[in-house]
Amino acid sequence: MKQRYWLCNFTLLFIGFLLLSGCAPHFSVDRIQFVNSEPNSHLEQEVMLERISRALLTNYFNRKERAGLYFERGVIYDSLGLWELARRDFEKAIRTDNRLVGAYNYLGLYALLAQDYERTVEIFNLLLDIDPQYSYAFLNRGLAFYYAQRYHLAEQDFLQFYQRNKSDPYAVLWLYWNDLKRNPKTAKDLLQQRVEMLDDSLWGTTLAQYFLGKYSVNQLQELVAQFAKGEPSKYAEVLTETYFYLAKQQLNLSQMEQAKLLFKWAIANHIYNFVEYRFALFELMKLNQSNK
Numbered sequence: 453m454k455q456r457y458w459l460c461n462f463t464l465l466f467i468g469f470l471l472l473s474g475c476a477p478h479f480s481v482d483r484i485q486f487v488n489s490e491p492n493s494h495l496e497q498e499v500m501l502e503r504i505s506r507a508l509l510t511n512y513f514n515r516k517e518r519a520g521l522y523f524e525r526g527v528i529y530d531s532l533g534l535w536e537l538a539r540r541d542f543e544k545a546i547r548t549d550n551r552l553v554g555a556y557n558y559l560g561l562y563a564l565l566a567q568d569y570e571r572t573v574e575i576f577n578l579l580l581d582i583d584p585q586y587s588y589a590f591l592n593r594g595l596a597f598y599y600a601q602r603y604h605l606a607e608q609d610f611l612q613f614y615q616r617n618k619s620d621p622y623a624v625l626w627l628y629w630n631d632l633k634r635n636p637k638t639a640k641d642l643l644q645q646r647v648e649m650l651d652d653s654l655w656g657t658t659l660a661q662y663f664l665g666k667y668s669v670n671q672l673q674e675l676v677a678q679f680a681k682g683e684p685s686k687y688a689e690v691l692t693e694t695y696f697y698l699a700k701q702q703l704n705l706s707q708m709e710q711a712k713l714l715f716k717w718a719i720a721n722h723i724y725n726f727v728e729y730r731f732a733l734f735e736l737m738k739l740n741q742s743n744k
Contacts, residue, residue, distance in 0.1 A: 497528050504528075519549030530558060533724035538562075553583045557592065564596050565734050572596040587616045594626065599734075603633045618649045621656025622727075625697060628663065632704055640664065655679055655690050659697050669698075688721040696728035699735065712739055 504525045508518065526541030539562050542555040560575035576593035579586055594609030607630055614623040624646045631639035644664055650657040658679070662672050676694060680687035699714030718732035 516549050519545045531725045553579050569596050569600040606630050619651045621650050621660050692723045693728045696732050
């Protein structure tokens with residue numbers, strides 16, 4: 453899902469995959485192998501952080517420019533998983549320029565991940581008052597409604613996001629998860645209709661086709677390798693997405709332990725600024741809370 457800035461991250465590559473059998477997928481842990489690779493350098497980000505921090509100590513910039521600097525530094529912190537530092541910078545950005553919609557978007561996500569659904573909706577309502585065309589606000593507010601189990605409102609926002617780009621497979625996938633909650637009998641038919649309009653070159657389309665039964669997990673394994681061949685960072689991204697959505701499938705089948713395992717695999721590559729990484733952590737937190 454392209455609601456993120458891609459910067460260098462630590463990469464832990466998974467070799468191997470999962471196996472399915474029967475109507476409830478079974479994942480064979482002993483078939484998974486982990487291979488460590490050297491972590492990527494964060495030198496570029498460190499240099500950028502130093503330059504921005506030095507710039508903010510000067511009086512060379514007007515309020516709008518300073519807000520932009522706070523925002524850019526927050527984006528870098530976010531990409532490194534330093535979310536509290538990022539949150540502080542996004543708040544500074546808004547205090548400096550209260551129409552900086554990108555900062556509201558991040559703050560809304562952080563409020564959602566803290567399970568403050570009311571505050572999340574308030575932030576995205578404010579964002580949409582400033583910029584009614586900011587499409588990701590509909591997706592993220594929809595996620596807040598989805599996790600608050602207000603599925604009718606979630607559907608409205610997901611559809612708003614989907615209508616703006618019917619070729620986005622992640623819009624289709626979130627509509628599917630929400631449809632499974634609202635009317636599971638028609639969810640797959642609706643998914644089939646929407647998949648027909650997707651761009652086959654996108655990995656999310658392959659995932660959507662998997663949920664329609666077009667591929668087995670073994671075939672999905674082969675497709676992952678082909679899609680990201682020779683690109684370790686892309687491979688890590690694709691695995692993060694794949695494990696997250698497979699975990700959602702297990703969750704829907706009430707296979708809680710397997711869902712937990714897959715959510716853990718989704719976060720193992722530390723792709724901090726991917727939606728799937730954020731919500732894998734969120735799902736794990738909710739599962740752990742339900743076990744207390």
